[in-house]
Amino acid sequence: KAGVTQTPRYLIKTRGQQVTLSCSPISGHRSVSWYQQTPGQGLQFLFEYFSETQRNKGNFPGRFSGRQFSNSRSEMNVSTLELGDSALYLCASSLDITYNEQFFGPGTRLTVL
Amino acid sequence: EDKVVQSPLSLVVHEGDTVTLNCSYEVTNFRSLLWYKQEKKAPTFLFMLTSSGIEKKSGRLSSILDKKELFSILNITATQTGDSAVYLCAVEWDSNYQLIWGAGTKLIIKP
Numbered sequence: 001k002a003g004v005t006q007t008p009r010y011l012i013k014t015r016g017q018q019v020t021l022s023c024s025p026i027s028g029h030r031s032v033s034w035y036q037q038t039p040g041q042g043l044q045f046l047f048e049y050f051s052e053t054q055r056n057k058g059n060f061p062g063r064f065s066g067r068q069f070s071n072s073r074s075e076m077n078v079s080t081l082e083l084g085d086s087a088l089y090l091c092a093s094s095l096d097i098t099y100n101e102q103f104f105g106p107g108t109r110l111t112v113l
Numbered sequence: 114e115d116k117v118v119q120s121p122l123s124l125v126v127h128e129g130d131t132v133t134l135n136c137s138y139e140v141t142n143f144r145s146l147l148w149y150k151q152e153k154k155a156p157t158f159l160f161m162l163t164s165s166g167i168e169k170k171s172g173r174l175s176s177i178l179d180k181k182e183l184f185s186i187l188n189i190t191a192t193q194t195g196d197s198a199v200y201l202c203a204v205e206w207d208s209n210y211q212l213i214w215g216a217g218t219k220l221i222i223k224p
Contacts, residue, residue: 004155033212043156043201043214056211088154101147102212104155 002027004093004105012111018079021108025072025093032074033102034066037088046089049074050096078110086112115140117204119215127223130192134218136202137184146185148176149201151217156201159187189220197222 005024013019025032034046045058049068066076072093078085088109092102117138126132136146145163149156160169162178162185169176173192178185189196199219203212 035214042216043203045211045214048211058211090155101158101161103158104149107154 004091004103006089006091006105006108008108009106010109010111012113013081014113015081015083017081018077019081019110020075020077021089021091021110023074023076023091023093023105025074025091026103029093029095029103030072031094031096032068032072033092033094034074034076035090035092036060037090037107038086043090046076081112083112086110115206115213117202117213117215119200119202119218121218122216123219123221125221125223126192128192128194130222131188131190132192132220134187134189134200134202134220135184136187136215138202138204138213139183140204140206140213142206143180144205146178147203147205147212148185148187149203151199151201152197159200192222194222194224196220 004026007022031050033048035043036046037043046060047054047066048056052068063079068074088107090104090107092104094102120135145161147161148159150159160176165178165180173190176187199217201217202215205212
């Protein structure tokens with residue numbers, strides 16, 4: 001069974017640009033969560049999607065958005081990039097609404113110059 | 114404010130030592146506590162704890178939850194260099210079906 005995949009693995013952007021990251025969950029998993037990880041802040045929850053609906057959202061500005069498609073693949077978008085958005089973005093999938101064992105993807109390392 | 118606090122933030126021990134990592138929490142409507150190991154990028158799941166006093170074990174790793182005192186510990190016995198990693202604790206709380214994460218404990222095992 002294939003694991004969670006994320007593309008691209010590495011990305012370099014400049015301030016003001018926008019970026020789209022993609023996450024393909026484990027087959028059969030309907031819940032996809034996104035996290036930002038920085039050395040000083042640890043993992044910070046961005047949002048969680050289940051069956052194409054955003055169920056939860058963390059405390060991030062509106063520049064951070066996401067969506068989930070009917071095949072459970074998810075994308076997150078960051079507009080008007082700032083230097084502080086440089087981080088490892090992790091996505092995790094889990095089976096369903098009550099099963100909270102999440103399987104993480106390898107992450108996308110975003111560097112904003 | 115809901116929070117998860119891990120201690121120590123970092124720890125350096127020698128191979129063969131036993132280590133105990135701590136995770137304390139204050140959340141509304143606790144559901145479960147999870148431990149993850151993060152070596153390079155993707156955290157990998159270790160344990161999920163929901164009931165007090167029941168130890169979960171996997172090889173040299175074990176964990177237990179105390180819901181009265183609101184903490185969990187992760188024990189690693191006979192440590193090996195491969196145990197070097199950041200160990201993350203997360204707590205699921207009922208209201209919004211979210212995980213709140215601790216900052217992690219960076220464990221370094223010296224040969």
